[in-house]
Amino acid sequence: MTPADWPEVAEIYRQGIEDGEATFETRVPSWQDFDAARLSDPRVVAVDDGGRVLGWAAAAPVSAREAYRGVVEHSVYVLRAARGRGVGRLLLSAFVDAAEAAGVWTIQASVFPENAASLRLHEAAGFRIVGRRERIARSAAGPHAGTWRDTVLIERRSARNGIR
Template identity: 35%
Template sequence: MIRPATPADAPAIAAIYNDAVRNTTAIWNGTEIDAANRIDWMAARAEAGQPVLVLEEAGAVLGYAAYGPFRPQEGFAATVEHSAYLAPEARGAGRGRALMAALIAEARARGVHVMVGAIDASNSASIALHEKLGFRQVGLMPEVGQKFGRWLDLALLQLRLDDRDAP
C-alpha cells in the first residue's frame, strides 16, 4: 500500500534514511537523523503542499518518496527534485517503481511541470529505474561530490509531466 506519510511513520523513515547515509552513495552526507527531524521535515513539506509518500506492507514502512523545490527562485516553481528510498530488504522487487509512479502521479495532480532526479552516476539500478519511468538523462557533473573516500559524479535526469507550452 502506498499512502501519505504520517508522524507515526517518522521512525521508519529515519531508519531508511540512516541506512542510506551509512551504506550507500544515494545520500551524500554522513549525518544521521532522528524521528523528530523527519516529523519536522514532513510538516515543512505539508505546509509547502509537497507530498511525502510511504510504501507499507504488513504494517511495516519499507520505503518513502517525496519532492521539494528544485531551486529556491520563483522561476523554478513548476520544477521539483525528488527523492525515494527503500529499506534494504525491499529493494529489487518493483517496489521502487510503484513508489515513484505514485509520486509522479501526485506531482502531475499538483501541476508540477518537470521532475528532476539527481543520482550518483554509478547507481545504474536507480538510473535504469528512472529511465523505465520516462526520465531522460540531461546532464552529468563529474566529481562534484564525495563520500567513502572517493569522488562522485552526479547524473541529472528529468521527466516532463505535462505538455504545457507556457506556464
C-alpha cells in the first residue's frame, strides 16, 4: 500500500463502515491518521490486472509495551463489488506471510458474530476463536446505531515466530 492507493483504500474502508458489519468506526480517517496509527509492515493491497485496488489489510500494535511488540490487531477489507471471489483469502494469505516475515507472532482481530464471511475467511487462514465478548461496545452509527454489540476475539499464532 502506497499513499497513491489511499483514495481507493479509503473508499473500500468507507463501504465496509457503511455496511455495518465490519467495525465500530463511524468514519474513514485521513491518510495521515490512518498511516500514523498502523504499522508500515505488514500492510498490503490486492490489485486486479488493471491496477485497480480490490482490497487492503493493515494492522496496529496492540500495545506500546516492548513485550507485546509481536502482537498486532489487523483489519481486512474487500471492495463490495469484488467480495466472495477469493480476494479476501489471497489478501489475508499475503498479509499473514508479510506478518510472519516481519516477526509478528500473534495477529488478532475482533469480528462481529454476524460477520460470517470474515469468520469463515479467518478460520480458513488458521485463526482460532479466543472468546466472545458480550455487548462490548455500542454502535454509534449505521444500521446498528444505538445497539450494544458482541464481538468475537480471534487470533492466529505463528508457528515460526515467538514461543515454540
